[in-house]
Every structure is written in C-alpha cells, then in structure tokens.
Amino acid sequence: MATQETVEHKYVYDFAEGNKDLKDLLGGKGANLAEMTNLGLPVPPGFTITTEACQAYLTTGREPDGLAGQIEAHLESLEREMGRRLGDPGDPLLVSVRSGAKFSMPGMMETVLNVGLNDRSVIGLSTQAGQNDRFAWDSYRRLIQMFGKTVCEVPGEEFEHALDEAKHAKGTRNDLDLDADDLRGLVDAYKKIFAKHTGREFPQEPREQLDLAIRAVFDSWNAERAILYRRQERIPADLGTAVNVVSMVFGNLGPDSGTGVAFTRDPGSGAQGIYGDYLANAQGEDVVAGIRNTVPLQELEQLDKRSYDELLGIMARLEEHYKDLCDIEFTIERGKLWMLQTRVGKRTAAAAFVIAGQLVDEGLIDLDEALHRVNGAQLAQLMFPRFQLDHDVPPVAKGIGASPGAASGKVVFTSARAVELAAEGESVILVRRETNPDDLNGMIAAKGILTSRGGKTSHAAVVARGMGKTCVSGADELEVNVPAKKFTVGGHTVGEGDVVSIDGTTGKVYLGEVPVMPSEVVQYFEGSLDPEHIDNPLVRAVHRIMTHADAARRLRVRTNADTGADAARARRFGAEGIGLCRTEHMFLGDRRELVERLILASDAREREDALAALLPLQRADFVEIFREMDGLPVTVRLIDPPLHEFLPPLEQLAVNVAVAQERGEDVAKEEALLSAVRRMHEENPMLGLRGVRLGLVIPGLFAMQVRAIAEAAVAVTRDGGTACPEIMVPLVGAVQELETVRAEAEKIIAEVVGDSGVEVLIGTMIEVPRAALTAGQIAEAAEFFSFGTNDLTQMAWGFSRDDVEGAFFWRYLELGIFGISPFESIDADGVGRLVRIAAEEGRAARPGLKLGVCGEHGGDPDSVHFFHGVGLDYVSCSPFRVPVARLEAGRAAVSTTGSDSR
Ligand code: ADP
Ligand code: MG
Ligand code: MG
Secondary structure (H helix, E strand, C coil), rough: CCCCCCCCCCEEEHHHHHHHHHHHHHHHHHHHHHHHHCCCCCCEEEEECCCCHHHHHEEEECCCCCHHHHHHHHHHHHHHHHHCCCCCCCCEEEEEEEEEECCCCCCCCCCCEEECCCCHHHHHHHHCCCCHHHHHHHHHHHHHHHHHHHHHHCCCHHHHHHHHHHHHHHHHHHHHHHCHHHHHHHHHHHHHHHHHHHCCCCCCCCCHHHHHHHHHHHHCCCHHHHHHHHHHCCCCCCCEEEEEECCCCCCCCCCCEEEEEEEEEEECCCCCEEEEEEEEECHHHHHHHHHCCCHHHHHHHHHHHHHHHHHHHHHHHHHHHCCEEEEEEEEEECCEEEEEEEEEEECCHHHHHHHHHHHHCCCCCCCHHHHCCHHHHHHHCCCCEEEECCCCCCCCCCCEECCCCEEEEEEEHHHHHHHHHHHCCEEEEEECCCCCHHHHHHHCCCCEECCCCCCCCCCHHHHHHHHCCEEEECCCEEEEEECCCEECCCCCECCCCEEEEEEEECCCCECCCCECCHHHHHHHHHHEEEEEEEEHHHHHHHHHHHHHHHHCCCCEEEEEECCCHHHHHHHHHHCCCEECCCHHHHHHHHHHHHHHHHHHCHHHHHHHHHHHHHHHHHHHHHHHHHHHHCEEEEEHHHHCCHHHHHCCCCCHHHHHHHHHHHHHCCCCCHHHHHHHHHHCCCCHHCCCCHHHHHHHHHHCCHHHHHHHHHHHHHHHHHCCCCCCCEEEEEECCCCHHHHHHHHHHHHHHHHHCCCCCCCCCCEEEECCHHHHHHHHHHHHHHEEEEEEEEHHHHHHHHHCHHHHHHCCHHHHHHCCCHHHHHHHCCCCCCHHHHHHHHHHHHHHHHHCCCEEEEHHHHHHHHHHHHHHHHHCEEEEEEEEEHHHHHHHHHHHHHCCCCCCCC
C-alpha cells in the first residue's frame, strides 16, 4: 500500500506566481502586484498570504497549520533575492505588511511600513544609506507609530501630538525640518507612548514584528469601520483580506526621492490627461494623510524627467493591458521608479460613461463591454438635479470637485453630529479639515462632504466617490476650527447649523441654499438636448450606450403611472406602456363624497347612484391616460385598498360628532360615517377586505370601473387613437375569484366595445403566494400576469413593510439575514422562487401568457437582471427609473457572466 503524503494547502504565493485574475485568493492588491511583476514592471519583490489563510484565521482564531512554515520559506527566498536578512543589524531587509481584499476598501484596513527596524538595524540602515541618519530615524519613528496604532491599538493622536511637539520645539511646521537628533528623540518619545499603552517594550525581534503585523492585518478585516464600509458597498462579510509582504523602497531618502499617486484619466470627468499628486522626500502614507501639500504630478517632469517619462510609459502600458482607467501608487528611490500598486480605478458616474465611450472609440473594447462598464446606479446618480448655472449667488470658496452632485444642508463638524441631525431628517454637510476612516458614519449620514485640505485622492474624495456622495475637497480658503464648531472664509464665519451649498462638479462652495435644475442627462432623456449636436461628452456617451442597451435588451420597460402627466413624462423617458395604473386616486379629492355615499348606501338604488356618478369621472381619467399612451399597452388595476381608507380616521370623526353634538347641530351623517368606520375596522387591513375581495362583495364596483375603461378605450379609438387596455384584478389567490370577475367583465366589455375594434385583455396580479403556487390554474382565466412583488414579498415573509422597515430591519441587516432589504432588491431565493414557479406553470398552462412585474423592484438593477433571467416580458417602474431599467435590461441581455460592474 502506497503511503499517501498529505499535500499541504498553499497559503503563500510569490508575486511571480500570481496574476490579475486571482483576486479572490490574492486580493486586488496582491493579484495586481503579481500581474505587474509578470509584465516586467519594476515592482519590489514580495509575496502574498491568501484570503483563505485569513478566513481560516478569522473562523478558528489562530493561524492555519502550515502557514508559519510557508511564510518562513518565502521570507528566506525573498532574503536571498534581496541579499539582505529581515532586520539584519548591519544591512537590514525591511518590508511592508499590507492588507488587500478582493474589492478595494480604501483606507479601511491596515498597512505597516518599515517592519524589521529596531534599535540595532536602524544604525545599519543609516550606514547602508550612506550615513543618512535622518532617513533611518525617520523610518524607525514611522514604524513605531504605524505598528503601535495598527497592531497594538495605541491611540494615533498621541504619536501625532508628540510629532507636533517636536516640530514646535524646533519652531517649525514642516516635518522635513526635523533633523536626525530630533527624530531620534521622537523615537524615544514614541517608545514611551508605546510602553505606556501596551505594558511592554516595542518589540525588537523582526520576525515577531512581522507575525504580529500579519495578524493585525487579518484582524483589520473585522474592524468596525471595515464592517460599516462593506455593508454600505454590499461587499460580502466572509471574503477576508490577503496580506502582502513587500520589500521596502524608500521615498524618504532625500529630495531625489518621493512618492505619489496617479490616474490614467481624470476619475472625475473621464477626460484624458495626467492626473496625480507627488510628494518629494516622503513615504507613501504622507500623500493620503495630507501631512504636507502635494504638487501636481506634472511637476515631476522638472524634478526627475527620467522617472517621469518612465512612469508615463508604464501608465500607458497599464491602460492598454487592463483596457480601463487605472490608478497607481509609486515611489521613487534616489531616481529609481518603483510601482507599488495598481488597480482599475474607481470613478464617478459621469466618468464611467465617458470613459466607456472613449475606450470604444480607441478600439480597446466593444459596445457590449462598454455596457458592462456602467450601471443603473450610476445612471440614476447622473439624473440628480444640479445647481442652476445662472443663479446670482457668488461662491465664497472654490475647492476641488471631488465627487459630483449638488448638495445643500446644515453645516456640522463631527461625524456624531452628522448622524444625529440626519436621524432627525435634516440635510447636513459634514465639514472637516480632512476626513479619516473614523468619519465614515458621518459621511454616510451627510448629504455632502466639504474639506479644506486634500486633493482628488484624499480620503474624503475617494470614499465619497465610492458612495456616490457629493464632495468638495481641498477648499483651502476655509479655516476650519472643529473644536469651536465653526469655519471662516473671506470674512464670513459659518457655525454649526448654518446652511451651505457645495457643487461637487465645479468645487464651488456657497453660503445658504442654491436653487437646483435638472441634470443634462435628464434634459437629454426629456428630449430637450440633441445628443448629436451638443458638445457634451457625457450626454454623447449616455446616448450611445443607451442606444446600444435598447437594441440589445429583450425585456420591455413600462412605467407605473396614474395620470396623463406621469404617463407623458415616462414616455419621454422611453416607457413602452404602463405596467401599473392605480385607480385609487380616482376615488379621492372631491370624489370622496361619492365614495362616502357608496359606503353608506342603505339600498341598491343609492349604491348604483353613487357608482353612476363616479363612472364619467373615471372614464375621463382613462381617456387622458390612453391618449398619452397612444398605441401602447396600459394595465389598469381595479381598486385595491380597503374602502375604509377613503373615510376620515376614526378619531377625527369621533371628535367631529362630539363637537357637532355640543353645538346642537345635525349629526346624522357624521354618526353614520362613524358607525361605518367602526363596523369596517380591521385588525390587519393588509390581509383584510381589499383587492378582488372588494369586487366580489360590493356589487357594481368593479363593473363600474370595467365600463369606464372600456368606454374610454372606445372613445379614444373613435377619435383615431389606439387604446390597448389591460384590466388587472388585484390580490387574486384562487382561480374562482378571477373567473367570477371575468364573467361579469366580459359581458360589459362585449356590450361597450361592440364593433369598435378595441381589444381589452383581462389578467391578474400575482401577489398572494397561493396565486403563485396555483398559477397553472389561474392562467386558464388570465391573459397576463403581473407580479406585484411588494405584496408578494410582504406575504411571503409574513411582515408588513410599514411596520418592519423601521422596527428591526437594521438588526436583520447587521446579522446578515438579508444582505439588502427584500423590498429594495428581490429576494431571489424565496420570493423569486415564487415568481419562477408562477412564470413556468402559467406559461405551461397558457403558452404566450404575458408576464410582467409592477412592484418597486421593476426599477432595481439587480432585480431587473433576475426578471430577465426568469423570462418575463417586461418590467414596470416609476417614470424616473425607466432609463435605469432600460440600461439594466440591456446589460442583462449582453451579460454572459451575470457579473455586474461595481
Ligand atoms: P492602502 O490600501 O491604504 O493604500 P497600502 O498597503 O497601499 O495601503 O500602503 C499605504 C502606503 O504605503 C501607500 O502609499 C503605499 O504606496 C506605501 N507602501 C506600501 N508598501 C510599500 C513599500 N514596500 N515600499 C514603499 N512604500 C510602500
Ligand atoms: Mg494603496
Ligand atoms: Mg398589491
């Protein structure tokens, strides 16, 4: 018998072993470092510990078997390659320990630089750098600071405070003025801070530093801010992070060294060009932290032409290779360029469309791929209003338009206050000197974010763009004083609660509220901008991609509209009919009185009179809608809500009766209403006398509506139009219900339509689980199904939306019972299964059965993909979501992988 040697699971990959498609395993950073290594780009050597190792660690609380040995082996080969040993006192190898998950989570997790430095190797480092003591001690103080904060939870402010003190003692505000002695002193101060908070000395053993740092990166996956960010961005909680161990290169060796970030195109507008920030004599974290002001990347050309040219060449190569906008981090060590990171860069919604269009023009991608590169959420964002261009309010400051949109709100200076005021329903603008990951809660709560420091790559800018939130960064005319809760600008003082407006496109800041106007994209959809003749790259790109989506999609897109005006607007947005015309409003307003008469009717005559009075009013409503939707189908839902919803509330009636009695007035009518309301009271109105049940219980009610629809259709047709009404019966659970309504309706329709040529379909909503489960029977009596996924969700889960969303959904989201509210995006496993069963069994019973959906889900991107997959004929959504649904239906049709752009 052969002995089976157990093959050890591989947890560590050398950069040369990976590639960009291994993001699940190596994380985005690791996979792309590997890809760049294999492209032959200058990447400092290193290795990646897999997300699987992290997952194992997070579930068991300890490093998996074999990991320590594999790290040892990879470290040894790295040491051999570099010709240095980790922390060697004479000539130390130093490494960075960097987090990197599958989806980028900017600044959410941890990185420690300069691992391997200690009291002895700091001397060796200096010697090797040509007796550069300043550099060596600067690197060592950075290690203690990052290690203390990240690995041992020492409060970061204490280190910053000590640094400020050192600068103060030196009489400077610039960290570059600190010399080697100052930095040596700072190292001592840092060590004391470290010991005070951890109860131990700063670890001198390089391998212990490495192991603790790796563990801290694993742990940072579950840091509060990371959890929050994942929830916001819908990133699954169990992916874990990879850990990259990268040999250090030094941007802080002197003026011929430096560090920077860059984009291959403008992530704000999509424009081609060179976008980036550079900081001489610094280590990477300084750029994002805004320690000193960066210079535009273009200035590197003067400082170090050779590195600049090489960088531009590499950027062009990366774009060509990834066929997309890339963002990169680089460091120059004494004139030698090193690539430290690249990824397909985050971008604004506008840039996503513009870049996708450009890449098609450049022949790098085709239109199907362009369609993949954008999504409905981005399109929805582009439809937000903007500030009016001709308003006469002058800006008080201009910063960088870091994330577009127009936002007005009350100024707040702390994350906590932003959360508080937002919870009270206020719009707030979070104003900070710069944001850091601890501000995340406040950034989520705020309408917009305004900072006085930092560029397009600052924390505020990156995170806001990711969230689709308006942000102006680096408005440096603002003097922000957070403790005093105020900022000053050009002689004005703005305090907490004062209103400001910020324009994330232009970077302009206004005092007070600025009026808004529709976005160009909405103007385009409304037909007032001709995409062929305007010089607006965004509108042209949207037009091009929408045209392709429309050509590609199989799903039709209808709208939910109850009035002629809504119908007309939706039609301009591309709606191909009405999927849900509610008739509730046709019983409201000055018609309430007729409804009261109907409810209070004591005999058939009184009831018929009330209905007869309602008939012409409703007919006129339908005429208007059919005219606007000329030639397109209009699904009209017969009355759905319980009738008592049309009566005044019980308390109000009781008061009216009491007051009238007091005054000795005639209260007969009020009393009758009051007793009707008492009689009709329901414990669970949602599950009570509503929908088809009303039609079966109140004689003549549905008949009146059917007659009004048929007469309106005939009238429109006689006038030369084409009305295509579809009568929809709500809340059916059994075929017998529908058959009963149908029998009566068919008689009326036959009588009204005569030889006018009008065709009226009769179908039903599928919104009660029993209807989905008996769809085969119901299809015998229905010419179409429309899934009412709001009710279907409520009834499948057994909870009412109005009661539960505020009450406990937050807890369910926190526990991961849902990834997202099932009212927002269809619950594919449960509710979606009911849809699937009903679609299949309905079509089996009646081939050609028309299938659509009319719940809110019809305009939700993920749900649209689901409905495409189930084979529905159309989705219906609110007018404003129609373009979003068109785009997503196109994306679903060209999707081969089913994955969507994030
Ligand atoms: P983040 O994901 O927050 O950007 P990174 O792991 O990319 O964190 O690292 C933070 C900063 O440190 C970046 O600016 C990066 O370029 C720099 N950095 C990371 N590793 C090294 C290294 N080996 N040598 C020099 N700089 C590094
Ligand atoms: Mg980075
Ligand atoms: Mg319903």
